[in-house]
Amino acid sequence: MELLTIDIAHVLAGALVLTSFMLLYQDRMSGLINIYTLHAIILSLSVAWQAYYQDAPHLYFTACIAAIFKALIIPFSLRSIMKRLRIHRTVEVVGGVGITMLIGIFLVALSLVVMLPATASADPLSREDIAFALAIVLLGLLMMVTRRNVVSQVIGFMSLENGLVLAAAGANGMPLVVEISVAFSILIAFIVIGIFLFRIRERFDNVDLSELDRVRGGRS
Amino acid sequence: MTLLFNLLAQSLQMLLVLALAPLLIGFIRKLKARLLRRKGPPIIQPWLDLIRLLRKEVVLAENASWLYRAAPYMIFAMIWVAASLVPTFATGLTFSWSADLIAIIALLGSARFFLALAGMDIGTSFGGIGSSREAMFGSLAEPAMMMIVFTVSFVAGTTQLSEIAAYMVANMELRASVGMALVALLIVAIAENGRIPVDNPATHLELTMVHEAMVLEYSGRYLALIELASALKLLLYLSLIACVFFPVGLASRDAGAEAMMIGLCAYVVKLAIGGGALALFETTTAKMRIFRVPDFLGAGLMLGLLATLLVFVTRSL
Numbered sequence: 001m002e003l004l005t006i007d008i009a010h011v012l013a014g015a016l017v018l019t020s021f022m023l024l025y026q027d028r029m030s031g032l033i034n035i036y037t038l039h040a041i042i043l044s045l046s047v048a049w050q051a052y053y054q055d056a057p058h059l060y061f062t063a064c065i066a067a068i069f070k071a072l073i074i075p076f077s078l079r080s081i082m083k084r085l086r087i088h089r090t091v092e093v094v095g096g097v098g099i100t101m102l103i104g105i106f107l108v109a110l111s112l113v114v115m116l117p118a119t120a121s122a123d124p125l126s127r128e129d130i131a132f133a134l135a136i137v138l139l140g141l142l143m144m145v146t147r148r149n150v151v152s153q154v155i156g157f158m159s160l161e162n163g164l165v166l167a168a169a170g171a172n173g174m175p176l177v178v179e180i181s182v183a184f185s186i187l188i189a190f191i192v193i194g195i196f197l198f199r200i201r202e203r204f205d206n207v208d209l210s211e212l213d214r215v216r217g218g219r220s
Numbered sequence: 221m222t223l224l225f226n227l228l229a230q231s232l233q234m235l236l237v238l239a240l241a242p243l244l245i246g247f248i249r250k251l252k253a254r255l256l257r258r259k260g261p262p263i264i265q266p267w268l269d270l271i272r273l274l275r276k277e278v279v280l281a282e283n284a285s286w287l288y289r290a291a292p293y294m295i296f297a298m299i300w301v302a303a304s305l306v307p308t309f310a311t312g313l314t315f316s317w318s319a320d321l322i323a324i325i326a327l328l329g330s331a332r333f334f335l336a337l338a339g340m341d342i343g344t345s346f347g348g349i350g351s352s353r354e355a356m357f358g359s360l361a362e363p364a365m366m367m368i369v370f371t372v373s374f375v376a377g378t379t380q381l382s383e384i385a386a387y388m389v390a391n392m393e394l395r396a397s398v399g400m401a402l403v404a405l406l407i408v409a410i411a412e413n414g415r416i417p418v419d420n421p422a423t424h425l426e427l428t429m430v431h432e433a434m435v436l437e438y439s440g441r442y443l444a445l446i447e448l449a450s451a452l453k454l455l456l457y458l459s460l461i462a463c464v465f466f467p468v469g470l471a472s473r474d475a476g477a478e479a480m481m482i483g484l485c486a487y488v489v490k491l492a493i494g495g496g497a498l499a500l501f502e503t504t505t506a507k508m509r510i511f512r513v514p515d516f517l518g519a520g521l522m523l524g525l526l527a528t529l530l531v532f533v534t535r536s537l
Contacts (some may be wrong), residue, residue, distance in 0.1 A: 003393065004393070004394070007393050007394040007395065008394055010394075010395070010396045011394045011395070011396050011399055013396065014396025014397075014399060014400060014530070015396075015399070017526075018399075018400060018403065018523070021519070021522070021523070021526075025515070025519055097515045097518070097519075098514070098515060098518045101518060101519060101522045102522070104522070105522050105525055105526055105529070108526060108529070109529055112529070112530075112533045113533075116533060128396075128534070
């Protein structure tokens with residue numbers, strides 16, 4: 001029974017890594033948002049499972065926050081933003097999906113190699129979860145680096161934050177105050193990015209971030 | 221007496237896969253037609269087609285070599301052997317000592333080799349296009365398949381398919397690495413069988429086709445053999461997924477006839493579920509561009525790599 005519990009936690013964390021890879025692979029805007037929703041749902045399931053395993057009721061609250069904010073509100077508002085910007089049917093040009101995936105595999109390997117020895121004395125359940133969480137954070141960063149469209153960068157940022165929540169849930173005890181403030185700061189960051197999105201759109205007529213380079217006067 | 225019983229079970233398995241393969245294709249076609257609110261041909265239609273093809277005369281191009289005529293027999297034999305080595309309703313049948321996963325992949329690889337050669341033999345442009353694309357897909361799908369095999373073999377400690385299935389029956393656990401291997405195997409299976417996001421099995425004379433392009437010049441009994449072989453290949457992948465990842469109801473070694481009957485029923489149910497899922501997936505997705513396929517297969521390869529990595533790391537814990 002003990003083993004099965006740990007296995008389910010690992011499978012959920014592994015599914016989260018898998019969804020991160022799907023985010024890297026997907027180039028359609030609407031598909032991207034659907035996969036992000038899936039990411040958030042798996043995250044809330046994973047946190048709820050941790051709550052059950054650790055017998056920590058406040059983690060259920062975290063799971064609820066993840067489900068409501070990240071799986072309902074953010075995808076919904078992202079969708080409405082994309083409708084208003086009229087980019088909801090765009091297919092983003094991503095150069096070299098194969099190379100990006102290869103770098104992603106390398107990042108997962110790196111986080112496993114780094115985290116497993118570093119947490120040698122920890123609880124067997126949280127060890128692999130923390131390694132997976134680091135992998136999700138790195139994959140989110142990779143997505144922000146490789147994408148040029150603002151909306152996909154926002155999604156990369158949100159998936160990164162999901163990795164942080166997974167790590168915190170596995171780390172046996174995160175104060176509820178921290179959790180709530182993190183959730184709200186993410187929401188505020190989302191609003192700020194949304195406002196920026198419209199400003200960028202107003203000025204440049206598209207949301208391709210490479211346009212910003214011209215303003216900086218750097219590469220063009 | 222036990223020897224006789226074992227031989228009987230083994231030959232039952234060989235005939236079973238042969239009989240079920242076209243029925244599976246017919247079932248999937250019927251289901252797809254029903255999902256589009258059409259009536260669809262009866263499930264037995266692929267068998268009727270095959271019988272009709274066997275009766276028809278063979279039309280051969282003038283410059284066809286001996287290879288062109290020998291290839292269908294070789295392809296059919298290889299895939300039939302491979303398909304009957306995969307445990308369907310019971311593990312530990314008489315010939316299961318030879319059912320090594322790597323041997324099965326080698327059989328499928330040689331079948332692909334002969335099919336590609338036969339596609340190029342006559343020298344029509346369609347056959348050449350089909351063969352070159354098949355080679356391109358194969359060069360990505362086979363490494364991915366090897367990665368999946370490594371993952372599963374590391375978990376079970378053997379490459380013997382029958383023993384892997386027995387191990388999976390005995391130790392039913394959830395593992396993140398095996399889950400990733402399953403997703404990778406689904407991707408490889410879709411690509412290898414030319415199902416919808418990769419290739420459209422229902423089309424003829426389209427610039428994107430792969431499998432149909434290679435067999436375009438075949439007719440009569442040769443075409444029947446090749447069609448039967450491709451049906452067997454689909455059945456093989458479904459039974460592989462069923463026996464390694466969902467080994468519920470699989471009869472163990474030395475089990476009696478009763479356990480085998482249960483295994484048989486479970487196998488048919490699993491095939492129906494798998495075929496239904498495939499039909500549903502195919503109706504809801506669109507075919508992807510041909511140059512997008514390497515990305516799709518590359519994702520499968522990456523997942524296989526990731527699964528192998530995960531097994532290595534978690535074993536050293």
